[in-house]
Amino acid sequence: MIQFSDASVTYAGGVHAMQHLDLTIEQGEFVVIVGLSGAGKSTLVRAVNGLVPLTGGSLQVDVRPGRSLGGRSEGEPTSYDVVGLTGRRLRDLRAEVGMIFQGFNLVKRTTVLNNVLMGRLHRVPTWRTLLGMYPADDVELAMRALERVEIVDKAYVRASNLSGGQQQRVGIARALAQEPSIILADEPVASLDPPTSHAVMRYLQQINREFGITTIVNLHFLDLATRYADRIVGLRNGELVFDGPGSAADEHVFRDIYGRSLTADDVMGEEERGGDAEAVVTPPTSPA
Amino acid sequence: MSATAPSRRVARPDEPPPSRFGVAMGVLFVVMTALSVVSTGFSLDGIIEDLGRRNDSISGLLNIDLSVITSTRTLTAFVETLQMAVVGTIIGGAAALPLALASTEVGARTTTVRWLVRAFNNVVRAIPDILWALLFVAMVGIGVLPGLLALVFFSIAVTTKLTSDVLDGIDLGPVEAADATGAAHVAKLRTAVVPQILPAYSSFLLYNFELNLRASAVLGLVGAGGIGTRIEFYRSAGRWPEVWGIIVLFFAITFVVERLSIMFRRRLV
Ligand SMILES: Nc1ncnc2c1ncn2[C@@H]1O[C@H](COP(=O)(O)OP(=O)(O)OP(=O)(O)O)[C@@H](O)[C@H]1O
Ligand SMILES: [Mg+2]
Numbered sequence: 001m002i003q004f005s006d007a008s009v010t011y012a013g014g015v016h017a018m019q020h021l022d023l024t025i026e027q028g029e030f031v032v033i034v035g036l037s038g039a040g041k042s043t044l045v046r047a048v049n050g051l052v053p054l055t056g057g058s059l060q061v062d063v064r065p066g067r068s069l070g071g072r073s074e075g076e077p078t079s080y081d082v083v084g085l086t087g088r089r090l091r092d093l094r095a096e097v098g099m100i101f102q103g104f105n106l107v108k109r110t111t112v113l114n115n116v117l118m119g120r121l122h123r124v125p126t127w128r129t130l131l132g133m134y135p136a137d138d139v140e141l142a143m144r145a146l147e148r149v150e151i152v153d154k155a156y157v158r159a160s161n162l163s164g165g166q167q168q169r170v171g172i173a174r175a176l177a178q179e180p181s182i183i184l185a186d187e188p189v190a191s192l193d194p195p196t197s198h199a200v201m202r203y204l205q206q207i208n209r210e211f212g213i214t215t216i217v218n219l220h221f222l223d224l225a226t227r228y229a230d231r232i233v234g235l236r237n238g239e240l241v242f243d244g245p246g247s248a249a250d251e252h253v254f255r256d257i258y259g260r261s262l263t264a265d266d267v268m269g270e271e272e273r274g275g276d277a278e279a280v281v282t283p284p285t286s287p288a
Numbered sequence: 289m290s291a292t293a294p295s296r297r298v299a300r301p302d303e304p305p306p307s308r309f310g311v312a313m314g315v316l317f318v319v320m321t322a323l324s325v326v327s328t329g330f331s332l333d334g335i336i337e338d339l340g341r342r343n344d345s346i347s348g349l350l351n352i353d354l355s356v357i358t359s360t361r362t363l364t365a366f367v368e369t370l371q372m373a374v375v376g377t378i379i380g381g382a383a384a385l386p387l388a389l390a391s392t393e394v395g396a397r398t399t400t401v402r403w404l405v406r407a408f409n410n411v412v413r414a415i416p417d418i419l420w421a422l423l424f425v426a427m428v429g430i431g432v433l434p435g436l437l438a439l440v441f442f443s444i445a446v447t448t449k450l451t452s453d454v455l456d457g458i459d460l461g462p463v464e465a466a467d468a469t470g471a472a473h474v475a476k477l478r479t480a481v482v483p484q485i486l487p488a489y490s491s492f493l494l495y496n497f498e499l500n501l502r503a504s505a506v507l508g509l510v511g512a513g514g515i516g517t518r519i520e521f522y523r524s525a526g527r528w529p530e531v532w533g534i535i536v537l538f539f540a541i542t543f544v545v546e547r548l549s550i551m552f553r554r555r556l557v
Binding site: 025049051090092093094096097098099101103104105106107108110114117118119121122124129130175178201218240 | 328402459461464465466467468469470471472474475476478479480483486487
């Protein structure tokens with residue numbers, strides 16, 4: 001469970017990027033955050049793992065390690081008071097929260113596998129990391145994560161040699177390798193074409209369903225939001241202006257959230273098949 | 289919007305006058321040069337006259353003695369020079385990586401650490417190689433050890449400076465990603481930063497090795513071991529043919545090393 005209570009973020013420049021937010025997200029939910037550029041979407045997701053510190057209010061994050069790639073048994077739930085969290089405890093929390101970035105944030109000069117192994121850093125002793133000698137179990141987990149996003153064949157390829165969509169799948173694999181109980185995705189498809197975007201969204205959705213990982217995704221595009229979200233949260237000027245199921249979010253709602261009428265730039269469009277070769281890759285349907 | 293049909297003629301701007309800074313620098317350069325020529329009494333006549341005079345070192349070049357190359361003493365001194373250069377590069381270069389990392393915002397854990405390391409790096413860089421050699425000769429006596437120590441510090445200065453410049457331009461995305469996974473500081477640097485700079489860093493080490501090889505010829509002049517010791521031995525005895533023989537060998541070796549190094553470095557970056 002993620003619980004913002006009267007939470008605020010004011011940046012050094014005086015911008016109120018989050019204002020008195022009250023928001024509770026239950027374990028296993030798939031939430032999409034929408035809002036105009038500058039509405040505070042990134043601020044909200046980054047607050048969850050403490051990358052952006054709150055300047056007011058409180059934020060509690062409860063993690064309950066559930067089913068995961070490594071078959072990690074149901075761990076004991078841990079509760080984190082994110083405000084003021086530092087050092088080891090902060091890193092413990094972050095290890096439970098996978099993050100996916102708009103720009104993928106891969107180390108381009110190294111292999112796909114090494115990038116995914118980054119998701120294991122919290123578990124691997126530092127001397128092993130320094131020598132690049134990862135335990136076999138962690139390598140196995142990284143490989144499984146790559147299999148989950150169907151890109152294990154590229155394990156030993158340099159990340160710079162992958163297409164954008166493939167790089168984002170590696171980004172997802174890196175998050176998965178953490179065996180997280182929460183995944184945050186900050187505009188994961190903003191630099192991808194429509195078919196690839198749909199593929200990436202489907203992976204996220206299936207991972208959410210299969211492992212019960214709480215998933216929070218920032219999106220620009222309304223059609224993507226309504227199609228994949230269980231729940232949509234609308235932000236404007238750092239304030240919550242909509243919170244409801246994906247099905248309830250129609251054009252009027254979006255007009256409210258955006259404070260203007262909708263344009264073609266607000267929708268991503270359908271996935272045209274047969275364009276990008278990798279786009280036709282359909283994730284396997286997970287056993288329900 | 290077609291280029292052939294501009295909607296309105298825009299007046300072309302006048303060429304801006306040369307910047308004041310540029311003019312000032314130009315004037316300064318001319319004045320400094322003139323002052324130096326006058327104050328040192330520089331004259332081409334003097335140089336030509338000196339060159340024409342009988343000169344032991346120049347006549348030594350004409351009677352160059354290449355047989356010194358095969359003498360065991362020379363060869364031993366050369367091996368010593370190579371060893372000093374290799375070990376100096378390895379130790380100094382290894383120390384330079386953490387020192388370079390800790391001098392940057394990403395690499396240093398706290399601002400205090402960063403400023404301390406920067407201050408240290410600046411001091412090391414301010415001292416030239418020959419001065420290090422003099423210092424260590426005074427501290428540990430004549431021999432290979434002071435030369436090696438001098439090269440270690442010289443390597444730290446060179447490689448730290450070059451590496452930290454590269455660190456300023458790395459992609460911070462992976463660093464953020466590593467932070468988000470809950471990685472410890474050192475693990476983050478190892479996985480998100482080092483792979484980005486590794487090719488450049490390796491190339492700097494090779495370049496540093498070239499510099500060390502050349503520096504080691506000079507270090508011997510102050511008693512810090514290596515081939516410079518032999519050069520100084522023959523020079524002080526006025527045996528210029530042998531001095532030139534050693535210089536030719538030294539030139540050949542540095543040339544080969546430099547070619548090899550450039551070849552490797554091309555492949556790295
Ligand atoms: N580090 C920062 N320092 C100062 N102001 C910031 C910082 N990060 C964000 N802001 C400001 O806070 C507000 C919210 O930013 P945020 O990045 O959360 O918006 P967003 O909804 O993610 O926008 P986008 O769609 O453009 O990514 C913006 O006005 C932004 O300029
Ligand atoms: Mg954003």
